[in-house]
Amino acid sequence: MKFHERGDAQQAAKLLTGLRSTVPEIRSLTLALDELDTPVSYHLFMMTTHNSESELAAYQRHPAHREIAEWLIPRLVSRAVVDYRE
Numbered sequence: 001m002k003f004h005e006r007g008d009a010q011q012a013a014k015l016l017t018g019l020r021s022t023v024p025e026i027r028s029l030t031l032a033l034d035e036l037d038t039p040v041s042y043h044l045f046m047m048t049t050h051n052s053e054s055e056l057a058a059y060q061r062h063p064a065h066r067e068i069a070e071w072l073i074p075r076l077v078s079r080a081v082v083d084y085r086e
Contacts, residue, residue: 002077009033009043010058012075015068016046020062025055042080056083 003009013031028058034047050056059065 001046001052001072001079002042003044003078005075006037006043008075012044014070015071019062019064019068022062023062025059025062027055032060042078055056058076 001009001012003012007012008073010033016029016031020026027049028047030045030047034041034043034045048056048059
């Protein structure tokens with residue numbers, strides 16, 4: 001995720017960390033803040049894993065996720081998403 005204001009990445013990480021204990025469909029959640037701040041850097045990395053596509057969809061619909069998304073989306077310049085199966 002790339003934010004309009006770099007400092008929003010730390011607040012986003014705090015909010016997103018709380019999803020671990022709130023959303024049962026999250027198998028794992030990894031967050032990392034960018035350390036180098038290069039011209040091509042994004043500010044926040046997030047990876048979630050889920051047991052199935054239906055659990056991913058349930059996570060995306062979960063009220064706690066939606067609440068954070070309402071705060072997060074207006075603050076983003078851009079984001080990249082990769083969905084894959086292991």
